[in-house]
Amino acid sequence: MNTDSLLSMTGIDKRFAGIPALAAASFSVGRGEVHALIGQNGAGKSTLIKVLTGYYRRDAGEVIFDGKPFEVTSPQQAQASGISTIYQEINLVPYRSITENICLGREARRYGLLDWKCMHQEAEALLQRFNVRADVRRPLMEFNTATQQMVAIARAIGFSAKLVIMDEPTSSLDEREVSVLFNVIRQLKQEGVSVVFVSHKLDELYEVCDRVTIMRDGRTVRTAAMNEIDRIGLVSSMLGRTIDRAEGHATAFSDRDEKKIGEVLLSAESLAIGQIVRDVSFNVRSGEIAGFAGLLGAGRTETARLVFGIDRPRAGKMTFNGQEFDPHNPSDAIAAGMGFCTEDRKSEGIVPDMSVAENMMLALMPKLSKSGIIDEKAQREIVERFIRQLGIKCSGPDQKVRELSGGNQQKVLLGRWLAMNPRLLILDEPTRGIDVGAKGEIQALIKTLADQGLAVLMISSELEEVIEGADRVFVLREGVSVAQFGRDEATEDAVMSAMAHGSAPAIAEAAT
Amino acid sequence: MTDTARQQRVSRPLDLFEFMARYGTLIALALLILFNFAFTRNFATMQTLNVNLTQVCTIVIVAVGMTLVIATGGIDLSVGSLMAISGALAPMIFLGKIVPIDNVALAVAAAMIIAIGVAGLFGLFNGWLIARFRIQPIVATLVLFIAGRGIAQVLTNGNLQTFRVPEFQWIGLGRLFGVPVQVVLMVLLVIAAAFVLKRTVFGRQIIAIGGNERAAELSGIAVAKVKLIVYAISGLCAGIAGLVVIAINSSSDANLVGMGMELDAIAAVAVGGTLLSGGKATIIGTLLGAMTIQLVRYTLLANGVPDAAALVVKAGIIVLAVWIQQQGRAA
Amino acid sequence: MTENRPGTRLISLLGSYGVVLALLLLILFGWARYDYFLGLFNITSVLRYNSMFALVALGMCFVIMTGGIDLSVGSTAALGSVVAALASPQGPWIGLGAGLGAGLLVGFINAIMVTRLKIMPFVATLAMMLAASGTALLLADNQSVSVSYESGFTSIGQDNFLGFPIPAWIALVAYVIGWIVLNFTSTGRGVLAIGGNEDATRLMGLPADRIKFLVYLASGGLAGLAGVILASQFGAGQPIEGVGWELFAIAAVVVGGTLLTGGVGSVGATLAGVLLLGILFNVLNFENGKGWISLSAYWQSVIRGLFLLVVVILQAKLSSRGSVAVRDH
């Protein structure tokens, strides 16, 4: 292979409780190269990375880094040897300030003590590279996911590393931010730094990557130069079967039958809570997929939280199913027939130590019980059905959900709400971090459900997903619903410009 | 894929540590019993069993409530004080110090219900602090740990209450089919709690809250309500245990009833294999844990190990038991 | 972050300094109500006595900031006092070193249990609480051990320096060091990071285990130091002293606004918490002199419980209001 290779991993094995996650995987990265690592959910990408950085101990295999055998037992050592990593789930410390999150581990010192002033400046400067403006002294938890992700990236870049690994860094970024990130990646490349880039968004790979390695079931199945392999080639290698679907649509939402759309189920008028949501009006009809588009921080998630009763609005009113609707807590919303798949599955979704079955049944459980006692049999049937239907990759309903790959965890959560048979399903970034295969399945599933009469409120930062998937698109900007588009009006340009500038007449339109 | 993975898991060579983790407490208990058969005089008798079972009862009863609390990720330091409160109240009622009641059965029934109920209410108060104000459980229950015993002492003015009321003392001294009533009570509570945890919605909700409170809330679980109930149950259990203790001793001493019980109960839960961080729980484990600790105590006493050295040995055994389980988890 | 309503700042400021405010109010109350409350004798004796708790609480504060807990501090102090007393005939420094060493040894074992054997801190230190107390009793033969009055060991606990008790100086120095470590060293920041998200801290490449190790070691050492003061202040190593110190320390730390889940904490507020609880005892004693509650000593525990209740509720209210705009991720 490349003689000038920076990293070469061969024959890597890793088993969890006897089950192989990696089987003779190999991977190599050249100097100054941007190398894509792709594969289905659970293919072993994150595991490979964690083995490399010493978070997991490998069961077999050899790693050569920078010409020398590489034996690290902790991320700390990996970092010291020049490998800087952004892990898949944002792994930062929420209570601590941005500065600390960026500078922890390589603090600036003066007279042996920390030099806060210098560190704040450094953090600000790093974030500047990503066009992020934030008070770096504030705790990280006060910022939204995108900013947190940017902080994680800034932190990794801040170490002068030979290799920067990014495990799905773009899953919580919008296009604007992605392009900023890509600029940074190109800069890194120019500086001779190698980058490993994991993503499920194939377009992105073509934009920045030089080569790609494809994993399947814990093995490396193919490595190729990016320009030698087309999308279909990528996808078939990933899935392990030839696919022939034409590339007309980026998503699996095929055109929908308008006639199936029914009455207005949920309508919200002038919702407001503080600065985040100031004036949002929209409605969702049964059998319809309504989309929320907007830049990060536009207030989409917060609006969904208001609808679901997690937060209470300060102003505005909602009706659901023709009745006034004022949920005090999520169980009110659930009782009314709603489900909410949150965007942050780690902290708001899964119960890590519970099994797949228990996680999936969490919301349905009370309904499946007789006088408080769980009906195990009925439960098992439902769980097994959803595992099959959603193609969840797990060793069985009793496996701990924490052991699943990110994408499969997301499917479990979808299952949790689908099992409820809700009337309205709110999906916040439903396909974030989900591989192309599963993504298509999930999108198709959403469509089928809508066809069966379910109302869907879908928040997505992937413009294509909203535009192709939604029957109507509501655009939010800085906490205000600024525009509404029907299926035919919703072109990429129109939606984008509304997201960025808003359009005054559209507000009036949305309010009616 | 699903099936192959499953098979692999089953056909894997028996993992010593996982085995130990699952059965560690049981093994420890068995070893202790064997040791006693070999070295402790007069061990293999019914009376020994009787002594140990009756002595472990109160700890188990309290530890059952504690297990539920710990499963939600909380802790309850106030159990000892609540035992004192219920132990102080009951005699005041059946001895007619508050309002004279002529009918003994009525008086005893009132005493039991009110004493346990009050303990339950105090437990509810703990839950309220924790659910409503989001105060950390250790601190929230520390309030009643300090004030609770004071309340019991104020009620009785610190005085010892002695009594001979067989109707009441039945729960401490009576027998049902030859089995001490308190043991029956303990077994019933253990079975009930184990059933609740394993088979009911409520039990599942407890575990979910301990595992990820936000996710639980977003799945429509009434987190605050569940917590309230769990702490109330812990209070009720403490209340019952308080009555058992005073019944056996024919006396209630607000100053001492339940002293140090919180640590015994927590140790039993931990040795039994329940994670103190919540999200996992085993009631049977708690029972075994309590029995292990009891048997250690018995062994040390019966073999004349001085108190000071006994403390060190007890510490070692707690650490060892928990460490073995820890190994199983890590493997 | 986007929220900048006036008043929010004030409230969040109150949240972090609420304990200081409460402390000032309590002192004001004492001053107004009792003669001699702010007399030099009372001040120095309160400081002298509470310096032991201050040391223990400082260690506890660091442990809690990592998300752990150390229940063994009380019996460690007792053990430290016994060892120091046994060594006291060799002079103050050796006595001090011995007590400190005993504490460090206990801390070391705690640290091993927590970081190597991965035993939950609550259980590990609970066991250590029993073990240290047993060891103290064994070493002391179940009795108090007299210190040597000739060697000058007692001056550590009983003498003054610049008009202030030496134990208070020791505590003060410890707090200054603690403050610097927490705010101006990477270890200190690591402590908070671990408490905030241990897994992330590891992935970020920080030596999480080493930091935790140091924290338990320090807690043991500080408890040992408290033991030295105990022995020299009261002239005896006391194997049965230290009961309930851990709860006092936890309460002080929490009253000081440190989160028990870790990740957030303050050294200064912990000191204020210690003083607040310590002075409350003192106030109760003075109140007894007024003949109000001396009818029954039991009211004292009720009052102490209620006081703790009020403080923690206030704290909970203030801290949740100060961050009303912040979703707690």
Next chain:
Amino acid sequence: AAPPLKKKDTYKVGFAQTESNNPWRLAQTASMQEEAKKRGWQLVYTDAASSAAKQVADVNSMIAQGVDLIFLAPREEKPLIPAIKAAKNAGIPVILLDRNVDASLAKAGEDYVTFIGSNFIEEGQRVADWLVKNANGKTTIIELEGTTGSSPANDRKKGFDDVIAKHPEFKIVASQTGDFARDKGRQVAETLLQAHPDANVIYAHNDEMAMGAISAIEAAGKVPGKDILVLSIDGGKEAVQAVVDGKIAAVVECNPRFGPKAFDTAVAYANGEKIPEKIINPDQFYDASNAKDLLSTAY
């Protein structure tokens, strides 16, 4: 010499109690409070909650409040010395109650006025002496100790064990702590009776544990007083009643009613009378021969 006490009609005196977690202490406190009320003196009462260190702090706060005299029931012999010295420096006389302090470190008449109380070692001796005389072949002894490390536990053990050691026919087969508590005493007795079925004497360091031991004996199907002799110290009413009932064989009184004598001593001291270095309370001894008659006088 100890600091003087001015003659006044009433005084503000401090009483530093060690703990309030057992009937004996409660009776002592009550007696002190009653006496103060009767004489119209102001009593500053503190409770050290079983901590010698806190007791010193309590005494210091009394000094700060400027009391005229301090009654101190020292929790331990050594750790309370600093409190006594501090009081002396502040010119406040101290009278010790029920437990003494280390004589090599503080002297009666010099650092404090006097010690009023009983002698724990002697209490143990009296029990042992009675047993030696009245054993009737019951020679296998289980001892229930008080709280490990506390001075009454240490002394009552020493007094008893020393006498027993001189009589080789007696044997202490087990000696474990029951923490001065009824429940713990009962549990320990149950266990020890199980491990030593041949035991026929139980010596408990206080009434509470003795009552617990009786429950244990009954639970083991034996008869207290007949199969097993129970011996105790303290002599509260419940225990004396048990002697009358034949369940306890003998009990040494340790009278907690210190009030009258303590306050009398203070007045005498103010009057300039000469106070002896030790004032030992005459303590009753109850056994079957006199319990019935004396039951009414038991505290």
